[in-house]
Amino acid sequence: MNRTLAILKPDCVKRNLVGDVVARIQKAGFKILGMKMVRLTREAAGEFYAVHRDRPFYADLVIFMTSGACVPLVLEKENAFEEFRKLIGATDPKEALAGTIRRDFAESKQENIVHGSDSPENAEREIAYFFSERELVDLR
Ligand code: IDP
């Protein structure tokens, strides 16, 4: 078993899709170890996506991620990060496979509903960004 971080982005929250997306995540067999609602500051969003600092979409991404509430989730499953990336689909919903969360709900490459960590190392770093270990449920 391992863990990954998901974030339901401000478009997901504003469009009242939190329940639908959480249901898809649970039906896909992920266990939820942590869940909260936060409004990111510019500093926090900028730091979270610091790897993209030099990309042309970075400034708009920070504006988008701070435009409303986000719902970070800690998820557990075998091969958690790969399985979650499969469930959400490609960054651009037009390129995401049928049946993926981004294909079914997202409206653009920027407003693509959900974040998923891209490696076990980044998953642990990103989990620690939003949650302390004592906030996480121990299901064992
Ligand atoms: P990922 O979320 O699929 O891992 P990344 O390349 O890590 O995609 O990009 C982080 C986020 O930045 C994306 O989820 C999306 O919201 C935004 N983004 C990425 N590429 C573009 C783009 O070309 N135009 C607008 N927004 C983008």
Ligand code: MG
């Ligand atoms: Mg990424």
